[in-house]
Every structure is written in C-alpha cells, then in structure tokens.
Amino acid sequence: MLQVNRLGKTYTRGKQANVVLDDISFGVPDGQFVAILGPSGGGKSTLLRCLAGLMESTSGSVTIGGKIVRGAPKEMVCVFQEYSRSLFPWRRLLGNVTYPIETSVPKKVAAQRAHEMIATVGLDGFAAHYPWELSGGMQQRAAIARALVTEPKYLLMDEPFGALDAQTRIQLEDTLLEIWTKSPRTVIFVTHDIDEAIYLSDRVIVLGARPSRVMEDVMIDLPRPRNQITTKEDRRFADYRRSLFDLIMVPQQPANQSLPPARAAE
Ligand code: ADP
Secondary structure (H helix, E strand, O other): OEEEEEEEEEEEEOOEEEEEEEEEEEEEOOOOEEEEEOOOOOOHHHHHHHHOOOOOOOEEEEEEOOEEOOOOOOOEEEEOOOHHHHOOOOOOHHHHHHHHHOOOOOHHHHHHHHHHHHHHOOOOOOOOOOHHHOOHHHHHHHHHHHHHOOOOOEEEEEOOOOOOOHHHHHHHHHHHHHHHHHOOOEEEEEEOOHHHHHHHOOEEEEEOOOOEOEEEEEEOOOOOOOOOOHHHHOHHHHHHHHHHHHHHOOOOOOOOOOOOHHHHOO
C-alpha cells in the first residue's frame, strides 16, 4: 500500500512562495490503476515527483508499506512525457532497455529480458534501431519497455501520451492496459485528459486548482477489458465524463472579477 499523508509543497523564489500542493492525502492499494486528474499547472507533476522521491515535499510524507519514502525507491519507476529526452540516442533500442538491469543481472539474462519486454510493447524487430530511427509513439513504447524491465511494483507516469497524436495515443493506452492486465502493478497516471483518465483507471483522483487539494476521489465502475469504442459508448462513461468535466472546468477567476470589456462584448 502506498500512502500519501497530508502532503504539501511550496516552491520559493526569494521571498515569493508558490503554494502548489496543500494537504494531499490518499492511499493506493497494491495493483490499483489510479489516474491523477487536474487542470494544467495545478501541481500534478509536482505531486508525482514527490511520490517518486525525486523532489522533497515541504510537509507531510509518502509511505510504502508503512515506511517513509526518502529518495527514489527501487521498486518505483517513472515514465515522462518527453520520450525523446528519456532515451539515450547513442544506444540502440536493446541497449536502452537493458540499461537499468545491466549491472544487476548477467549480460545474457539482461538481453533476454529486454527482448521479451521489447516484444511486449510491440517493438519486435526494432531492437537494433537507434531511438532517432523510431517514431514518437515507438520511442514512448521503448521508454515503457525500459521502465518495466526492472519489474517495478509501482509505475508512475506523467502525461506519458500527451505529446503523441490522437491515434498513436489510443494505441498506447491499449498497450498499457494489456501490459497491466497481464502483470498487474500499481500505476499512478497523471493526465489532464478526462477521457483518458476514465478509460484507463480503476479510480480517478481529482486535484483542484492551486493550491491543489483532493477535490474528488472517484471509483470507475466500468468492466474490463476495456474497448475504445464500447467502453466510451457506455452510459456510465458519459456520466463520469460529465461530472469530472464539471469538477475540473470550474472558472479559475475569482467570482467578482469580470472579463475585460473586449472579451465580454464577444
Ligand atoms: P501540472 O503538472 O498540473 O501542470 P506542475 O506541477 O508542473 O503542474 O506545476 C504546478 C506549479 O508549480 C506551476 O505554477 C509551476 O510553475 C510550479 N513549478 C513546477 N515545478 C517547479 C520548480 N521546479 N520550481 C518552481 N516552480 C515550479
């Protein structure tokens, strides 16, 4: 069980303080697929970085199995949006995927596990390619293979498909679900895309605008395996979409602040 306890994060610059996260608490049982949904700039990436031990929180804590997380835990890996910066351009796909395990297991075993993972993400036949010879979607598949080759207990993903075109994104969502179904592990998936959050997850945690708090914690009661057509045609999908849309599309301006005249007249 991963537990977030009253987590807070304030960025300071000189005397200026930017309170981004305020008193965030939730628990994630092992194997759950959780989406963190919220408006852009609301602190989702900050939360993910605190969970991954890549950044220190200002207050509160993250615990795994009751133990406070300090630094990046071994059993946790992250996949980020910028796939082109996450792979080593001087290494072939195989070398990129073996990288995290090459000092911990014999070379042959590392190569075998990497080949298996490359096949799992649908990149069979591309092991000898360099990242720059692969499309964006293929590079992100490679980044997922590299993340999963260590068989982590926790997979943290920060808008991983945000930079991909719509069709590639849909394909990668389904690849991710296939992988997760075959070997369930805890996934924490940050997105600002409501449909993506509902489609993938068991549960959607909604963060409000800054300072972010947990506004809503919604269990997604949709059958699995999911399907891009039938799941999204389900009446419950539309209901979730409507209620989440209402939650995160609340006006960001204070109520007494009117629009500038030019906009108001449109
Ligand atoms: P989201 O992922 O929801 O788009 P972020 O966590 O990236 O939100 O950013 C939330 C706020 O924190 C923004 O105002 C952003 O400018 C600020 N911020 C993010 N990272 C840093 C940083 N390393 N230093 C200072 N401010 C930051």
